[in-house]
Amino acid sequence: MVTVNGRFPGPRIVAREGDRVVVKVVSHVPNNISIHWHGIRQLQSGWADGPSYITQCPIQTNQTYVYNFTITGQRGTLFWHAHISWLRASVYGSLIVFPKHSVSYPFAMLNPEDDYKSFRV
Numbered sequence: 001m002v003t004v005n006g007r008f009p010g011p012r013i014v015a016r017e018g019d020r021v022v023v024k025v026v027s028h029v030p031n032n033i034s035i036h037w038h039g040i041r042q043l044q045s046g047w048a049d050g051p052s053y054i055t056q057c058p059i060q061t062n063q064t065y066v067y068n069f070t071i072t073g074q075r076g077t078l079f080w081h082a083h084i085s086w087l088r089a090s091v092y093g094s095l096i097v098f099p100k101h102s103v104s105y106p107f108a109m110l111n112p113e114d115d116y117k118s119f120r121v
C-alpha cells in the first residue's frame with residue numbers, strides 16, 4: 001500500500017492564498033510515481049502540476065523531486081494524490097487554502113444546523 005510518511009490518507013496541507021508551497025517527495029515505492037496537486041492553478045509553475053508524462057517525468061524509486069508553486073487566486077479545499085497509472089487511485093490527502101488575512105470568505109458564515117434547517121420542508 002502506498003502511503004506518505006506511513007500515513008493513509010496522507011498529511012493534510014494547510015496554506016493561505018498567496019503562499020508558496022514547497023514539498024519534497026522522496027519515492028520509496030517500487031513504482032515510478034508523481035504527486036498531482038489536483039485543482040491548483042499552476043501559474044508559471046506548470047512543471048509542478050504533477051501528472052506523470054504530461055508535466056513531468058515520474059519520480060523513480062529512491063529519487064527525489066521538489067514541488068514548488070504559489071497558490072494564486074484560489075481558496076477552498078482541494079486535494080493531492082499519487083498520479084501514474086493505477087496509483088492515481090492510491091494515496092491522497094487534503095490541501096486546504098484559506099483566504100488571505102485581509103480577505104473575507106466568499107460566503108456567509110453559517111451555523112451548519114441553521115443551514116440544514118433552511119432546506120427542510
Ligand SMILES: [Cu+2]
Pocket residue numbers: 036037038039081083
Ligand atoms: Cu489529479
